């Protein structure tokens with residue numbers, strides 16, 4: 001298996017090089033040069049595997065012997081041993097036709113741990129085996145940062161700098177990142193939005209000589225390893241339903257911001273997982289829902305919502321989808337991305353829009369609807385949804401047809417977003433790991449966020 005760029009300007013590279021490269025050096029995103037096709041027999045064989053064993057099988061397809069199987073097994077086992085639930089990502093029935101896939105049982109209570117526990121261990125492994133210097137640079141709207149820091153804090157040979165939008169993440173998210181006092185961690189709080197943070201890091205990665213000189217590595221979903229690790233739970237959830245005799249017409253509803261999680265589902269479907277419908281749920285920052293419903297990809301005005309981790313306008317994995325939408329043609333992707341840069345929008349023709357609408361159904365959930373959904377499921381099922389999950393559940397309520405079963409991805413624990421939960425007068429008890437954060441000192445630097453200012457901070461830190 002080799003990896004190529006959506007813009008077609010790099011020579012194919014192997015798995016480890018693609019993890020280290022992060023953003024492709026031509027400014028595109030890395031994708032596998034072919035998508036493994038799984039037979040029904042293979043799916044059947046995998047149906048009863050434990051989460052780590054299933055992850056091992058799926059990673060093996062993409063790692064292609066670059067890591068000996070015993071080493072890969074250890075990496076996977078270590079990564080999922082930190083989860084609090086024996087199933088790692090359990091599925092739970094909420095209502096007729098509605099399940100939630102709980103992805104928040106990892107160390108930082110969000111779905112990012114599923115990929116970032118693995119990526120943290122993988123970076124450590126690569127650094128030990130190849131002497132590569134690992135200087136991680138990431139942007140976060142709150143969850144990726146906490147999870148990536150947790151994945152590498154205190155690890156020898158690794159340094160990590162995370163940019164988050166100052167005062168635009170939840171209190172718990174801020175504490176999870178900034179109470180870490182390991183010397184290999186630097187938190188920069190940028191005066192701006194998550195889109196500003198993401199633009200800065202992408203521009204620094206695109207400055208290839210700076211990137212190479214300072215060995216910058218990515219932990220965001222621009223890194224293909226993130227996407228691959230996130231495909232596993234689609235399979236695992238499907239198998240959990242199949243084992244209950246519920247495998248017919250299974251939809252997945254995915255709260256979406258950067259388009260990484262739903263792209264992982266799209267990839268699982270392309271590999272042969274029989275997903276019926278992929279439901280894309282956004283909050284009021286609804287560029288992706290508008291794209292699916294109207295065929296126009298154009299940022300709107302930033303809206304602060306109850307699901308701040310999805311307050312994202314420019315979705316960094318959208319380019320990967322464009323690559324498949326346009327028949328894996330890098331020239332078309334390059335020209336569409338150039339058009340987006342120059343004109344600030346992409347408009348697709350009617351026939352292409354029809355294809356998009358066979359890939360996804362989309363719904364944009366406003367603030368009121370998000371809170372109503374939290375109240376509804378709390379009252380009816382005594383189950384507390386976090387506001388991101390609530391967007392996925394609200395979209396599922398709208399778009400699941402009779403006779404279909406939807407698995408809504410539960411991407412975070414409600415304790416991370418008590419600001420929203422309190423608006424409905426619901427009180428919750430924090431897990432001990434979260435409660436203890438409130439007593440700790442914080443370490444962060446507030447910055448204005450010019451590329452030059454960030455570069456200076458990085459040069460000093462790395």
Ligand SMILES: Cc1ncc(COP(=O)(O)O)c(C=O)c1O
Nearest residue numbers: 143256257258259260261309411
């Ligand atoms: C809790 C939560 N839910 C959903 C999302 C959306 O995931 P993605 O960015 O992969 O679309 C994010 C982050 O973006 C998140 O932190």
Ligand SMILES: N[C@@H](CCOP(=O)(O)O)C(=O)O
Nearest residue numbers: 140141142143144220221309
């Ligand atoms: N919601 C994310 C935004 C970054 O997404 P990523 O999947 O590209 O890392 C966050 O919590 O930071």
